[in-house]
Amino acid sequence: MTGALPRMFRALGLFLFASLLAAEPADWIWSARYVITMDDARRVIQNGAVAIRGDRIVGVGSKIEIDARFQPRQRLDRPDAILAPGLINTHTHAAMSLFRGIADDLKLQDWLNRFIFPAEAKNLSPEFVRWGTRLGALEMLLGGTTTFTDMYYFEDVVAEVAKEAGIRGVLGETIIGFPVADAKTPADSLRFTERYLTRFRNDPLVIPAVAPHAIYTTSDETLRAARALANKYGAPLIIHVSETKKENDDELAKRHRTPVQALESLGLFQGRTVAAHCVWVNGSDMAILARRGVGVAHCPSSNMKLASGVAPVLKMRALGINVGLGTDSSAGSNNDVNMFEEMDLAAKLQKVTTLDPQALPAGAVLEMATIGGARVLGLEREIGSLETGKRADIITVRLDRPNAVPLYDPVSQMVYALKADDVRDVMVNGKPVVRDGQILTLDEKLILSKAAEYGMKVKASLK
Secondary structure, three states, X not given: OOOHHHHHHXXXXXXXXXXXXXXXXXXXEEEEEEXXXXXXXXXXXXXXXXXXXXXXXEEEEEHXXXXXXXXXXXXXXXXXXXXXXXXEEEEEOHHHHHHOOOOOOOOHHHXXXXXXXXXXXXXXXXXXXXXXXXXXXXXXXXXXXXXXXXXXXXXXXXXXXXXXXXXXXXXXXXXXXXXXXXXXXXXXXXXXXXXXXXXXXXXOOXXXXXXXXXXXOOOHHHHHHHHHHHHHHOOOEEEEEOOXXXXXXXXXXXXXXXXXXXXXXXXXXXXXXXXXXXXXXXXXXXXXXHHHOOEEEEOHHHHHHOOOOOOOHHHHHHOOOOEEXXXXXXXXXXXXXXXXXXXXXXXXXXXXXXXXXXXXXXXXHHXXXXXXXXXXXXXOOOOOOOOOOOEOOEEEEEOOOHHHOOOOXXXXXXXXXXXXXXXXXXXXXXXXXXXXXXXXXXXXXXXXXXHHHHXXXXXHHOO
């Protein structure tokens, strides 16, 4: 018997050594108490893990299975956390974080014309956009957002900051019908945008886009030119659509068509399009959006705060329209870029307006914030779920805080109980960018200091 034991241990050692030799290499294994995959089967894996090699996911399964299959260079084990796809914000103006709270409790047109447009005219510069985007990216990454869709000026600077921060972006250069900081005319904007599209074409993190502001701020000629430019480069087009009753009423009075119908007549939807808001859309409008494959960015906080109305999310989804979630700007239409808040509000807003507590359940809302948002952007083959072959955009969310216990349903917990502050780790494109709630790619202290400086300058400029 004594001779049998050493032989048994030698055999076990040889088996383990052979297993290590047979194991596939991986850069990382991330594991957690629950893995919410958001794959087609909507699997939630208890004691699950994800293996990452380079910028891609190479395995998703139980921790036992992934550990047996892969030999990682580094490991992150979070037994008191949920591991989930990174959140996808389908509508932001990130640099406007430096205008946070500049004017609140106003209607959209008053807010834009009396405060935002004048403040931009006096303050916008490449450096303002750089520091505003750094502040926005810092807030987004710490809150679990790994992809953001942006519309603003000096979007080349926004793209530079996105790469610096390590956040994925679909970033649209704004084209508008009056002189702005980076262009005196719409023609100048179009030329600027073409250079920007060329510069960031085929970038691993940045997808450059064309962003005519809205039908009421951009001429028909410029809208057509923006669509042609986007199609020339295979780029998305991003635009505000039917956000307010005034916008809808004005277009009906002017053209006897809704904004959606007018944009359709201009050919604006003949290519990849992200339409922000879509609050005042009727059945005919939604049929157009569905037929053209337009993705909709639903912004519940913004629509509520500006009293713009309630988007018919249930009807759009029933028609097969891809609907994601967006925060809009931090300048007063929302005041933050908190996607956990948007998930919670999106669900509750549909419930209270339909008087149906089963309307837009937690699983549907989490879908809108992940794989649904990816579909809005045309990126569902790359991001939005934890599946082999997809980009490694992953977050962990803590389950060891008072608001996280007890836990019966991880998906419901994500939507209704967990908060942006509960995000612990973030990976984008296979690279960790947040660890233990600390940003790894940006200088947080310097960003906060600069934000305070710019806040004083903006305040002085408005006197």
